[in-house]
Amino acid sequence: MNTAQSRQFVLDAIRGALDIKSDDTVRKATVQKRLKAHPSNLVPEHAKSSGDANLELFIEKLEGQSASVSRAVSTSDIPEIVAAYLRENNLPAEFRTGSDELFERIPWETAPTLTRHQGRGQGSDAVTMSRARTAAAETGTLFLTSGAENPTTLNFLPDTHIMVISRKDILGSYEDAWNALRQVYGPRTLPRAVNLVSGPSRTADIEQIIVMGAHGPRRLHVIIVG
Amino acid sequence: MAKIKTPEDSPTVGLFVTCLVDLIRPSVGFAAVKLLEDADCNVEVPLAQTCCGQPAYNSGDKADARELALNTVAAFEGYDYVVAPSGSCAGMLSHHYPELLGDNPDTAARARAFADKAYELVSFLVDVRGMKEVDAEYMGQVTYHDSCAGLRELGIKDQPRKLLASVQGLKLDEMEEAEICCGFGGTFCIKYPDISNAIVEKKTANITASKTDCLLAGDLGCLMNMAGKLSREGRQMEVRHVAEVLAGMTDEPAIGTKGGDS
Amino acid sequence: MKPQSHAFKANVAQALTNEPLKKALGGIKHGFVANRAKARTNLPEFEELRDEAKAVKEHTLAHLDLYLEEYEAKVSEAGGHVHWAPSAQNARDIILNICREADAKTVTKGKTMIGEEIAINEHLAKADITPVETDLGEYLVQIRDEPPSHIIAPAIHLTKAQVESDFRQLHTDLPIDRVLDEPGQLVAEARKVLRERFLAADVGITGANLLIAETGTSVIVTNEGNGDLTQCLPRVHIVIASIEKTVPTLEDANTILRVLARSATGQECSTYTTYTTGPKRPGDPDGPEEYHVVLLDNGRTEMLGSEFHDMLRCIRCGACMNHCPVYGAVGGHAYGWVYPGPMGAVLTPSLIGIDEAGHLPNASTFCGRCEAVCPMRIPLPKMMRQYREREYEKGNTPPLYKLGMKLWAFAAKRHRLYQALTGLAIPLMARLGKRSGRFRTFPLAGGWTRHRDLPAPQGKTFQQLWREKEAKS
Incomplete structure (x- = not known):
């Protein structure tokens, strides 16, 4: 069977099984309507929180999944928070970021011990830093999008991953977060990768005992700005 | 499904003894009778009952299961309730009979009516009779x-x-x-x-x-x-x-x- | 893998004497089962979400052809390639071709049950391409040359000591005197070994938990991050997914995800949920240059609209096996193929035939716990019964068992005959058992009395006693 035949075979088998008659306009319209309107299903009540309650929920959920969280009043606090975090965890004062404009705005020179590298993640990276595009407090989940600003490899290769997110980008539900991304990327379009991250990497594959740092970062630190 | 509570003070209950109680432990049957009578029920034990058919049903023998189910339905027509001292048999009567007999409109209706009045003993006492x-x-x-x-x-x-x-x-x-x-x-x-x-x-x-x-x-x-x-x-x-x-x-x-x- | 489901009874005999397995399975109730119960309690809307998740899948299945076409169009638009595979052989050929075109030597793999179903590892290995499992559990079973024994915890049957011994045998370039007492030390060693494999791989193969028609996106959920390294490091990424993984929109994916992790591990969400759409974009510093999706049918379209249609809602959370007393006693390998437990008892005969897998739908007590916890409300016991009916019709029921059933049914359909026979036999049996009230052996009841005593009847049957009582009054 060639490619086109295989495709036809499967589609015909589906239509046969569903007993589809030649006039298919209703089904087609139903599908188009759903794709265009992408109606929301039930959103849990707790995901509809806002303001301080929403922020508290976000932090509680993240910490519950073994991430650590700190708050920055403004971007100018970030260098000192990063330097302190790395010092406290006995980590090298060196890290890698992408080209996100946020990282360009941060006055790194206020923490002169820090060295920032730029580019995609390397197997040898100890610490990397990314900016999360949005987040859902519902489960304490950050949404990272691929691209030169925040290369995907930075999210998975290092031992320690630091994420920065603006307070205003922390939303309630997954629905809110996807709608925010639709605003950026347009309807029915996503970047190559959207990584939803809710804590450091872990496994329970040996005797159901949870161990951090299976393949991805052992530590996740989230800095909330604003 | 909400079951309708009959208005009578003393409904007539057909006791579905279950084959195991019938054969192995009749004292459970007599205990059931006493409890039902304490709950102001008139208890009768139709002679034409044997087994609900579950062993055949779960073995894939649908034909025999159907026949046994129809026998059971017929044996209990005319009673206000059918009560069994077994969750498994009562589940067969109230949940699986409508499925088993659902392919023919006549048997489907009879199975539905039968299922609606079929209960397990203890839940019947508490939920229906308010014990x-x-x-x-x-x-x-x-x-x-x-x-x-x-x-x-x-x-x-x-x-x-x-x-x-x-x-x-x-x-x-x-x-x-x-x-x-x-x-x-x-x-x-x-x-x-x-x-x-x-x-x-x-x-x-x-x-x-x-x-x-x-x-x-x-x-x-x-x-x-x-x-x-x-x-x-x-x-x-x-x-x-x-x-x-x-x-x-x-x-x-x-x-x-x-x-x-x- | 070659199915061993026909040997279920022999597999069971082995499993029941396997002490490490018993110990490993004993841990499920404190882990997955307890955690799921907690997750369910913590989300008041959980039951309603199950209904919604079911509705999403039912809607999708009723429009599956159209959503697949939409999905395909969006993948193509993003620069990816969709390949349709009616059979497992087609899928293997497609994947091998892609790997050959890429001149691949090593292929890293995220955990994919479809990969197991089509036995892709064996196929690649025969063509001198080395497949490397990167999910820790999958790695642990791969190095033992075993199939996974659980769909979300592939190595759940292994103990720490077994893993240590395997690592010492395999990772011979590491110091002999290294300490591997704790799971943490074992995980660290696996991380180190596999990191090199990730970086060296030419092709990455992952499964998909969901395919989203709205955007042409495939979704995987992992806790380890291995699936992500598998798909963002190599030059070529291949997604293999069966057609029923499709959902219409991102919102529909949300609904499924809300019940998936909670039902599987009891987490509110997996650590990583990754949405990928096509290959790397202009200006992207990382990501694969090629992005392929292999859409597998392999029997699904035959299930669609059939009495086994509901099984296509399955999202592979594993809750049914975690809560199954039979799985808990025998483990996953006894089932003899890729999918164990209650979901396997329905899916396996659907995919490889009832002649091979006839035991599986029979090996259930119908306790109903699987259906009670299934997030997609799949009526698993009902479908197992339907397989039993098929087997009965085909004449696959063991002859002695069938004869016994037939004789019993013959009598039970004739209440006078039945009561005459039981009225004679039961008091006799009661007399025989009078001394202790039970039997240690009994003719034709060897299956029962091998392990337990058989309680003796009290005396006369209830029907006899009741009629005597009625006659008196």
Whole structure:
């Protein structure tokens, strides 16, 4: 069977099984309507929180999944928070970021011990830093999008991953977060990768005992700005 | 599905004895009769009943299962309720008959009507007849196993516990994993005896760990399985159908024992 | 893998004497089962979400052809390639071709049950391409040359000591005197070994938990991050997914995800949920240059609209096996193929035939716990019964068992005959058992009395006693 035949075979088998008659306009319209309107299903009540309650929920959920969280009043606090975090965890004062404009705005020179590298993640990276595009407090989940600003490899290769997110980008539900991304990327379009991250990497594959740092970062630190 | 409560003060109940109670432990049947009469029911026992057909149904023998189901439906036409001292059989009557007989409009309607008046004994007493307590005494600590069909098909959980709480002298101590299958599974225990054994071993370990003297449940099949295993393990445990205790009829030797051997 | 489901009874006999397996399976109730119960309690809307998740899948299945076409169009638009595979062989050929075109030596793999179903590892290995499993559990079973025994915890049957011994045998370039007492030390060693494999791989193969028609996106959920390294490091990424993984929109994916992790591990969400759409974009510093999706049918379209249709809602959370007393006693390998437990008891005969897998739908007590916890409300016991009916019709039921059933049914359908027979036999049996109230052996009841005593009847039947009582009054 060639490619086109295989495709036809499967589609015909589906239509046969569903007993589809030649006039298919209703089904087609139903599908188009759903794709265009992408109606929301039930959103849990707790995901509809806002303001301080929403922020508290976000932090509680993240910490519950073994991430650590700190708050920055403004971007100018970030260098000192990063330097302190790395010092406290006995980590090298060196890290890698992408080209996100946020990282360009941060006055790194206020923490002169820090060295920032730029580019995609390397197997040898100890610490990397990314900016999360949005987040859902519902489960304490950050949404990272691929691209030169925040290369995907930075999210998975290092031992320690630091994420920065603006307070205003922390939303309630997954629905809110996807709608925010639709605003950026347009309807029915996503970047190559959207990584939803809710804590450091872990496994329970040996005797159901949870161990951090299976393949991805052992530590996740989230800095909330604003 | 909401079942309609009949207005009469004394409904006529056809007792579906169940084949195991009929053959192995008639005293459960008499206990059921007493409890139903205490709940102001007129109890009758149709002669034309044998087995609900579940063994055939679960073995894939739909034709025989259908015939047995139709016999049972016919035997109980004319009663206000059909009550069985077994969650498994009652589940067959109230949940599976409509499915089994649903392919023909005539049998479907009869099965539906039949299913709507079919109940397991203890849930019938509590949910339909509003029974809140029983007049019985049992001196001892008991543990209760939730049989699967009663629990998951019929939602029987609180009803037996509620009535047991009213038995004088009785103390209920819950075992671990009371809701987990005992491994009986009808013909399963014959087809896969070794798996069934591995499952019942876990159950008897939980029963033994409960430090009670007596095991109760609402299904004789499960009870025979657990009693048989406990006795093979040399455990001294009294095993009874919950109806016996609720009816205050515990003079008969416990399941799998002779008098004074429990 | 070659199915071993026909040997279920022999597999069971082995499993029941396997002490490490028993210990490993004993841990499920404190882990997955307890955690799921907690997750369910913590989300008041959980039951309603199950209904919604079911509705999403039912809607999708009723429009599956159209959503697949939409999905395909969006993948193409993003620069990816969709390949349709009616059979497992087609899928293997497609994947091998892609790997050959890429001149691949090593292929890293995220955990994919479809990969197991089509036995892709064996196929690649025969063509001198080395497949490397990167999910820790999958790695642990791969190095033992075993199939996974659980769909979300592939190595759940292994103990720490077994893993240590395997690592010492395999990772011979590491110091002999290294300490591997704790799971953490074992995980660290696996991380180190596999990191090199990730970086060296030419092709990455992952499964998909969901395919989203709205955007042409495939979704994987992992806790380890291995699936992500598998798909963002190599030059070529291949997604293999069966057609029923499709959902219409991102919102529909949300609904499924809300019940998936909670039902599987009891987490509110997996650590990583990754949405990928096509290959790397202009200006992207990382990501694969090629992105392929292999859409597998392999029997699904035959299930669609059939009495086994509901099984296509399955999202592979594993809750049914975690809560199954039979799985808990025998483990996953006894089932003899890729999918164990209750979902396997329905899916396996659907995919490889009832003649091979006839035991599986029979090996259930119908306790109903699987259906009670299934997030997609799949009526698993009902479908197992339907397989039993098929087997019965085909004459696959064991002859002695069938004869016994037939004789019993013959009598039970004739209440006078039945009551006459039981009225004679039961009092006789009661007399035989009078001494102890039970039997240690009994004719034709060997299956029962091998492991337990058989309680003796009390005396006369209820029907006899009732009629006597009625006659008196």
